[in-house]
Amino acid sequence: MFAAQPAWAQTTAEAPAADADRSGITDIVVTARKQAESLQEVPMSISAVAGKDLENAGYTELNDVARLSGNVFFEAADRSKPQIYIRGVGTRSYDAGSDSSVGIFIDGVYLGRFGAMDMDLMDVERVELLRGPQGSLYGRNTIGGAISVVTRDPSPTFKGRLSGELGASDIGGDWLYSLNAAISGPIAGDDVRGSLSVTRRYRAGYQPVSIANIRGGSEDAWSGRGKLMFNLGEATLRLSADYSHLDGPPLVLVPNQLGGAANNPGPVTPGFVTPAEPTDPYHLSMDTPGQGIVKETYGWSAQLNVPFGAFELTSITALRKLKLNELDDLDGTTLPFQVYLADEDGKQFSQEMRLNYKSDTLSVLLGAYYSKEDVSRTEIINFGPASLLSALVNPAPLKWDFGLNLASKSSALFGQIQWEPVEKLSLTLGGRYSWDEKNVVFDTRSTVPGFIISNFTTPIARKWHSFDPSVSLSYKFTDDVMGYASYTSGFKSGAFQFIAVSPVIAQQVANPESVDSYEAGLRTTLLDRHLRLNAAAFSMNYRDLQQLRVIQFAPGVTAILTANAANSRIKGFEMEGRAVFNSNWSLDFSYGYLDAKFQNYVFNPTLDFSGNRMQRAPKSTLSLGLNFESKTGLGDLTTRIGYAYRSGIFFEADNNVVDPQSSEGALGLWDASLNLKNGNWTIGIWGRNLSDQRYRRQVLNSTGNAQRGIWAEPRTFGARISYDF
Template sequence: MSRSSLANARRASAWLAASATIALVTAPSAAAQDAPASETSSGVEDIVVTARKQAESLQDVPMSISAVSGEALESAGYTELNDIARLSGNVFFEAADRSKPQIYIRGVGTRSYDAGSDPSVGVFVDGVYLGRFGALDMDLLDVERVEVLRGPQGSLYGRNTIGGAISVVTRDPATSFSGRANGELGMSDIDGDWLYSLGASASGPIAGDGVRGSISATRRYRKGYQNDSVADVRGGSEDAWSTSGKLLFELGDATLRLAADYSHLDGPPLILVPNQLGGAANNPGALAPGFVTPAEPANPYRPATDAADQAIIKETYGGSAQLNVPFGDVELTSITAYRRLNLDERDDLDGTTLPFQVYLADESGKQFSQELRLSYDSDSFKLLAGAFYSNENVDRTETITFGPASLLTVLAGPTPLVWDFGVGLKSKSYALFGQAVWNPTDRLSLTVGARYSWDEKDVLFDTRTTVPVGISNYRQAAARKWNSFDPSVSLSYDLADDVMAYASYTSGYKSGAFQFIATSAAVAQQVAEPEEVDSYELGLRSTLFDRRLRLNIAAFSMDYTNLQQLRLVDVGGGVTRVLIGNAGDSRIRGFEAEGRAVFDDSWSLDFSYGYLDAKFKTYVFNTLLDFSGNRMQRAPKHTLSLGLNFATDTGIGELTSRIGYSYRSKIFFEADNNIVDRESSEDGLGLWDASINLKNGPWTFGLWGRNLTDERYRRQVLNSTGNAQRGIWAEPRTFGLRVAVDFGGK
């Protein structure tokens, strides 16, 4: 029996035992649940979510979940999906650029961005899974709300996610005609950096009440906050536009939603700033005679590189059809989707004015998915059963060009010398999933779920080089298949009308990963094993003090096997190799508390706190490097978010404001925790944001500010062990003015 089969058998036994144990304690009770407390104008509002594929109150969901409305994100000045990390505990969402997002929930994520790996945190838009890394960090366009689910998700979603899920729900077309036009103008503390955006949307009936439609478009531009005068490029620059549309058909009792979107993004380019580690590593690699590394930039926001035309151009588009057909108490849901991603990238890899290395990437990906669900709903029993299929084809080539400053040009010649790492992926995923919810009493609820996944990946490596050292020309095919059974069980009990406690067990799985820069056919055959996790959680969801306080808390423990890790390894001669491998065992424990306090009709406070103890239990990288006991990357021990809100009616309109503070403690970018790669960490970071809006009739005028104390910090670092480090720096203090006008009804 294979290792995965043994793991599946072990999980099946644990699941059956847990289900049997819980069944013994679910004897019917005579206690009846009273009617829920009514809403008050000054109390906390009820939040409706669809995380469990049904509309229900956030407080009734027995899992750790956060939700924020699109309107709240917009009024706070947040326009990108990565901004959600400023509002959610134990969530890390940073990006080296808009094609390499790094999303971690409870310390689980991936720094990979290649064709052969899968995201650990899934991003879904209206139920459609976005498989490519380059498509995950998106603009928030016509969004109803964003839901963040922590921990493995498999029994409810078509595509399994081992670390968590971010579900973006867009607005449905309105029942009466409405529209909005908006504009924005801003600037940062960096000379010459300014931005603007324009947007418009319209929604309403098209053919009576049976056909409704909506369309939105936005244009965004930013000059850029890193002024590279030598290469005539600015980091942080952006020139983008996006559009989306939706049609909703009422077909008797059935409903059909057709959605399509397109976006084109030029920038921001990936500007790398060298860190010479106090002079200990002053070269980007082995230099040719006669070349000397320039001094490290005194100001990382004024770098100097030599490669012209540095840019990232990304095009994403797709469409989906969602059909809901009720048959009495049973409803059929079908979601069919097609996605495309085209990406071109050019970076100065050494980050200096030396003609040393230029990096290019070219990616083309397409994805088809089909999800079918059947759901049954009665007073005491709910059942959901589903099937999922996806087919993904990706072609990606990483190219490194060596210039005359590289020692390789002297040793090998001629110039230019080129490495081409081509990877072609064909991936198929199948799954059966479902869950049942039984309410033996008005207060007690038992949920049992399961998922069986099959994954197939076929990869063709096509590596070509004009450099006769380090790597060789080869073509190598590789294929793997994996499967996993992943159960879940939870028990919840209403301790009072507005207080619910729950306990849950969930297992998760992520398919194996291939190398994306393989220097030889032997390296290409080194496939990272699938990840596996067993997650345990205890939680309490409560609305207290006459609905003046919503307080949700959760404690969790996760045991991870084969966490996939990417690391750059120095192989000598100034050459670095990228390897994807597995950490043996990891342990993650933590705590979360979040909610909202309403003080009076004007003042309220949103809060979120996360504590995380995430460590590698066993991670022997090689005979010389043992990372066991180290803290996991991008897993801050503390995260905190506070938002003080104020609202009042004035003589000239309704005034609303928010002051927000988000904090994360120290993070490590590498598993060695600074032992091998020095300064691969970022100290604790606190960011202040603020916004104020005045609404007068159809007009809204706003002012927002991000990073008000002008913290200068690195979003990411790139290590080439033994050589100078390169960093990617974040947005400085930025302000903006906004104006919007609404027309028609709501």
């Protein structure tokens, strides 16, 4: 029951059922515009889904929302490299010098580091997805859109839950389990409430790799979340804290030409032969033991809401931390060629202040935002004896260290005025003025200085500012039909280099991206509240895209350069909704069409990518969810059968001209779940990828460089049991 705004989120995301009869559609309440309001009153393209329903379907990670929403691509190479695109706007970077084009927020707190974005859905009330730039309401770098995760508040009455889950995939030896314990309720009457949730997750892994003795897709994780809620007279204070420790999955890189030519990963030492490409991407061999990712994320936040008359003051103070260690076999073979290591340590502080005013015809929001990030990240490449570069300096070991220390500050003033000059007509004006300042220090080291690269330290500082306005006009034709038109400007901060092989490369800084977005839409509830049908059409002018390209800085040796390389025009539409046939059957649906092409992209003097389809921008996306609910002699039964379709995509801007394996064909995934609740007990079963599609989630390369693919999970089943008290 997922689609774009699944009304099956009735227990957590909807108004009381008194708004409609039992077989009709009730209102979904969202806080996308920093105030509680019906989803159908929001003049923008927005989707919402309840965390409880994601859990029942077996969806446990934030990237699963892409299966439910049109024009959204959210795949992760691993749990530290998410690649999020909304309406074709996104970034494939994951380094400390770049920022995401889609903002991820948890309880209003912006998550700045890529490694913290692909989170588990634990104790989640709902997930709201906003398409298009969101500068007048949300933090920095929301040029593509925003995903807002809202966690559950402590309950007014004592309650708790114990749950366990067991599952397996079609790959031998791959099994999984999870355990969860949660408790919530009053601590000191109505004045103090608290909640605590702890989760343990384990998966053996669906890609067994011999010699290295690892398994791709494995996971060993602990996480916890606690919240205290204080009623201070009319004011409310929420204190939240969370912690997560993840070991895995390793980044298993599979050569793209399965069973084909054994392409060398680079210049190979004479006498070494690149092994044959594997024929099965789920049964591999590599020579590097100890591969994996160990990630630790934690943080706390304090949200204070103080109402006084028609006004309300909101303060959100937050501190986030991330620690990351990674080890990968970069060539993806048994050839002792290259090993990649990464270490990252990041700290983020943010403070947001908002003042809301509301009357019958006027709503005003004024806000100020400040954030500070300190990040230290080192990328290391160890060259093995099969690398010709290593052989040339033998017996000295060859290792390159690319260090980057980032100190970033961002400040903004933002606001929005919503005015109803006459009944049913509403005009909204908004804007954001942003100041971004970044100071970085590149620290590049080599064990053999002067061979290809030298030791150097280069500090660089940049400042940017931008004013991004927005305006929308909406009209309620009836109580259940609203139309709107809007214009929004978006901005994403400038970017530094992924790695710097020379002081000249380090000095190359990409300018900010910008977008002008035009949108018109309808939000309707029809057929006596048995059909919710929302639609939006949009056109965007997207400028100064920060793209990755390969440069050659020595014979047979290349480096990745981040630069402003392109402009594009993106057009499309979304349609989504829910049909309730009777008290038992309902259908959630969403469809997105995207025409995303580069208008101007001259890659180099001999390659022109102008007119090519943009990366990770499928032309069509479709989601269907057929739901059945009924009371039986055994308890309350709920079932769902879901289908998610995505047309073919290109992973690189060359559209297979240079890299013929850099695309993935059309993909259709079937999911299903069944849950039976009897009293305090609930049992359920779920299945993902029921037709066992074998496909690549990502391809990591840059045009003209070696290609390696990351393969998705095969058919996977699970069973769950829980007890509520």
